[in-house]
Amino acid sequence: MAVKNVLVVGGGITGCVAAVSLAQRGVKVTLVEKAHQWYGVGHGITLQGNALKVFNLIGAYDKMAIKGQGFNELETFTAGGHQIARMPIAHAGGEDLPATMGALRSDIQTVLVDMIHDLGVDVRLGTELTGYTNNASDVTAHLSDGSNDNFDLIIAADGINSTARKMVGITHDKKSSGLGIWRVVTKRKPEMDCSGLAFGGPEYKAGYTPISEDLCYAFVLTKPQRPDNGLSDADEMRRLLEGYHGHFDFIRENLKDDDYMNFTEIEWLWAVDESWHDGRVIVTGDAVHACPPLIAQGGAQCSEDAYLLAEYVTRDGDLDDLLTQYEERRKARTDLVVRNTLALVDLEIKGGPESGQEAGKIMGMTMGAMAQPW
DSSP, X not given: OOOSEEEEEOOXXXXXXXXXXXXXXXXXXXXXXXXXXXXXOSSEEEEEHHHHHHHHHTTOHHHHHHHSEEEOEEEEEETTSOEEEEEEOOOTTOTTSOSEEEEEHHHHHHHHHHHHHHTTOEEEETOOEEEEEEOSSOEEEEETTSOEEEESEEEEOOOTTOSHHHHTTOOOOOEEEEEEEEEEEEEOOTTOOSEEEEESSSSSEEEEEEOSXXXXXXXXXXXXXXXXXXXXXXXXXXXXXXXXXXXHHHHHHHOOTTSOEEEEEEEEOOOTTSOSEETTEEEOTHHHHOOOTTSSOHHHHHHHHXXXXXXXXXXXXXXXXXXXXXXXXXXXXXXXXXXXXXXXXHHHHHOOTTHHHHHHHHHHHHHHHHTSOO
């Protein structure tokens, strides 16, 4: 194997899948995470089939599916609540898995963290990578706890706010998409059994995804700044949902003040024209290709990154060549996702009667491509 001792920086989906995949291949793994408490973010996540394929390959899917909600279709509505279409979603992970699964991020994280501990990964919380030194046959990681440890490889999976990105010489930084998103985890009706999207309302779009037998993850795409209107988070979400009906009436009327909800500006990043690695340090996942969540491919692309990187660096051969081959392979696939997602952002902002139909075509084409071997 090209590597036997690896440092993973970041404990999100990318870092966790990388740590599990490497440890399962016999690699000694150390994982550092800057948070002092390691837990998943409270809101929901939509995981497409290619993410589920990775989770299945590492033996995590069955445990995730116990709490998550799998489905194979997508419904679209007018803002008034009238159904436009109910259509199948491409099975990007294969016909033996759901096309999509909704889940709580914390449930996904719990499964991965449990596997990491079971595999004997050395986990160091409250610790960050502050620098590194490439040596002739290894790399020294300089960590915030004062230690300087040597590894065969450092995998930086520290997200869109990555500090490692600049360390390796990548000049790209995150940018605003021009959109913001409100998210909430709340009750759903039994018939809300797949993702639903509503077009043509007062905001850019509203939607929901079932994440358990009785809960959904609902969202509203809106302007990138939260208005200073004096409303509580719950009242602001109720206000934003006033222009959406049908199932959205149920969401709005059952929304509780203590439901988990948040607002974030949607940002993106695409380091397509720069190398992701410097010697024995590579940056991957959202740290190099964060895309808005309009196709729900973020978790899937990060999972693919992590699994394939573990596969490449445990092959025999020159490590620099292996990292270069990995980058070329991933850039080709993630380029399609990022470009198509940004095209959807454009459609959301411009609006118009044809935007929903055009968005459907882009989403369908993208998911069809994601069903191809990676």
